Amino acid sequence: MRTLLRTHLRPMHAEDIPQVMDIERESFPTMWPQTAYKRELQNRAARYLVLVEDGGEPPDGADAGGGFWNALRRIVTPAEERGEHVLGFLGIWLMVGEAHIVTVAVRERVRRMGIGERLLIACIELAVDSDQEVVTLEVRKSNTAAQDLYIKYGFDRVGLRVRYYTDNQEDAVIMTTPDLTTPSYRRLFEGLRARHRDRYPDLWT
Ligand SMILES: CC(C)(COP(=O)(O)OP(=O)(O)OC[C@H]1O[C@@H](n2cnc3c(N)ncnc32)[C@H](O)[C@@H]1OP(=O)(O)O)[C@@H](O)C(=O)NCCC(=O)NCCS
Structure with a gap:
């Protein structure tokens, strides 16, 4: 297993795409076009986070006043200049009373090293910080790794969207926190x- 260098969490920028x-x-199995990410980064209801391994300075003020998201937004230097390597990302939409996880993924070669969980923790903190009551998502029925992560964080399976995924007609399980x-x-x-x-x-520096 590979050991991680210094890492930090910050908002996703266009140059991370x-x-x-x-x-x-x-x-x-299917991908968003680049334009969808660009649009999402302009979406006022969306929050996209990346966890990066970096050669630059660690972020400061992540727990400072002004809220968690505002603290993260202070980290603005472009990824390439900092020699940063994106290891995982997560996107949520802040809706009325509910934060919806739109996407989350971790680089294959650094899976099972706590990165997905670190992103989920940040997501739940963002949801609480913006007064959401629950976090929800859809996940493929066959994706037991992701479901195990959500179950660990108290999500329940609350419904099914039949043949939700168009690539293979797979059902989506709807999962929600208390x-x-x-x-x-x-x-x-x-x-x-x-x-x-x-x-x-190493994921909390
Ligand atoms: C799901 C995913 C994000 C998990 O990220 P990760 O960094 O590998 O997960 P972590 O190391 O943080 O694991 C946290 C918990 O998730 C669960 N988990 C993660 N991978 C698992 C696996 N392969 N099998 C079973 N449980 C798993 C476990 O409960 C684990 O806790 P534990 O270490 O105490 O057992 C990652 O597998 C991934 O990117 N998958 C492809 C994209 C995807 O499926 N996204 C979800 C869409 S809804």
């Missing part, structure tokens, strides 16, 4: 986040 599309290519604001969910989440920090300190 080629690397994001590389990850998408090895992760999904109310993020309840003390029981807060306890579950804080415990999982603390365990993740202990297990993968």
Whole structure:
């Protein structure tokens, strides 16, 4: 297994799109065109995060005032200048009362190293920070790896969209968290986040 160099999380920029599309290519049977990413980066209801391995300075102020997203937005230097390598990405839409995970993927050669979970933790923090009650998503019925990740974070299977995926007519399982604001969910989440920090300190620099 490969060890990671210094990593950090930040909002996705347009110049990350080629690397994001590389990850998408090895992760999904169909791909978004580049224009879809460009449009999404302009979408006021969308938030796209990347986890990068970097040769540059670590981000500062990620927990500073002004909210989690505003703190992340302060990290603006282009990826190439920083020698950054995108290891994973996640996109959500902030809707009324609900954050919807649109996409999430990790580079194949660094899977099972906590990166997908790190992105999901950031996503749940963003949802809480913007007063969403739940996080929801659709996932292929056959994608048990992703479903295991969501189940770990308290998501329930709440429905099925029959033949949702047009490439192979596969069903989508709809998964949703409990109310993020309840003390029981807060306890579950804080415990999982603390365990993740202990297990993968390199993903929390
Ligand atoms: C799903 C995905 C994002 C997980 O990312 P990852 O960085 O490999 O996952 P992590 O190492 O953070 O694993 C976190 C948890 O997810 C679950 N998990 C991840 N991969 C798994 C696998 N292959 N089998 C079973 N469980 C798995 C486990 O519960 C794991 O917790 P554990 O380490 O305590 O067992 C990654 O497999 C991926 O990019 N897949 C292709 C794209 C995709 O399917 N996206 C989801 C679309 S809904």
